[in-house]
Amino acid sequence: MDEDVVVSAEWLAAHRDDPDVVVVDVRDNWEYDGIGHVPGAVNIPFDAFRAVDADGEGGEGMLPDPDEWRALLESRGVEPSDTLVAYDDTHGVFAARFLVTALVMGHEREGELRFLDGDYSAWTREHPVESGSVEVEESVYEVERPAETPLVDVAAVAAAVESGAVVVDTRSPEEYAEGHVPGAVNLDWRELVDEESRGLKPREAVEAVLASKGVERGEEIVLYCNTARRISHTYVVLRWLGFEDVAFFEGSMTAWEAAGRPTERN
Structure with a gap:
């Protein structure tokens, strides 16, 4: 990640239709379906990429199993080279967790990570939303964790x-x-x-x-x-x-x- 990691709703509006940009909504499914979401966004709820228990001194904490992470991203059609733009409706704290997880799992080996400033509300102020799920074609995604992580x-x-x-x-x-x-x-x-x-x-x-x-x-x-x-x-x-x-x-x-x-x- 770099200084371009934080993007505005205007940036997202300009790039949302780029085939290499995947918008990720990390809110609960009922919010995504019922309240609405950024058009074209896929839903990856926070609990879906959160381990149940921390594991003590080993350093992995509540990160998901790499195979579970791979299957999750494949089911949402994410490619290794995609630019992932994450948002929530809680000032970005859950979206940030998604991005850090992607970083640790090696997504920046080929792709990029972006954080929507101002969360979902920044989008809804001036841009349209849609409801219901988005159909995607399952992808092939390989997890290759970097040799060095934070x-x-x-x-x-x-x-x-x-x-x-x-x-x-x-x-x-x-x-x-x-x-x-x-x-x-x-x-x-x-x-x-x-x-x-x-x-x-x-x-x-x-x-x-x-x-x-x-x-x-x-x-x-x-x-x-x-x-x-x-x-x-x-x-x-x-x-x-x-x-x-x-x-x-x-x-x-x-x-x-x-x-x-x-x-x-x-």
Whole structure:
């Protein structure tokens, strides 16, 4: 992902009919069918690509099994070279999780990943919607996970804490106060979102929020939450801004506490 990862509704309107662009709606099926969706979008609900249980210290957290991911994308007609544009109706947090999953599963080996700024509401303000399912032709999709990913495990996070890396807890202040990784700073992922537009705050405003937390370029940054959903949004934002040294603690607090690691309260 790069600075082009975040796209507007206008960009989507201009590219939606491109045969190499697949729009992915990650809302529940009843919302997709009943409320409506971006014309031509395929439905891949969040629960469809979410493992049921985190797996402790191994680093894989709640990522889906690669074979299940492959079958899921094939059933929606996704090709390895497609540009995937994901959206939800929750400020993009679930869409971001889809994109991070695709990244870890190697989609950027041939294809590209895009995040619709302002979620579904950004589209509905000025563009038509449709209801019902979209018929697609099943594809052939191979999962080839890259040799290097941003994922880190419990041991790597513990080492980052010792080395003075900027460990970022993206949960609410209340959750953070109840217990967090020692030394972590609290950056509620919603601080980067404009509640009125439902999209990201202007770039300068986002940069200012990050800087106020010590999240700056040149620092080693480690992100976590509870089960890696909320950090997906923050990860996408940081990649959009051009941050390079960003680690993704997939196991998050679930794995940290399961491993018996210490927590801090304040």
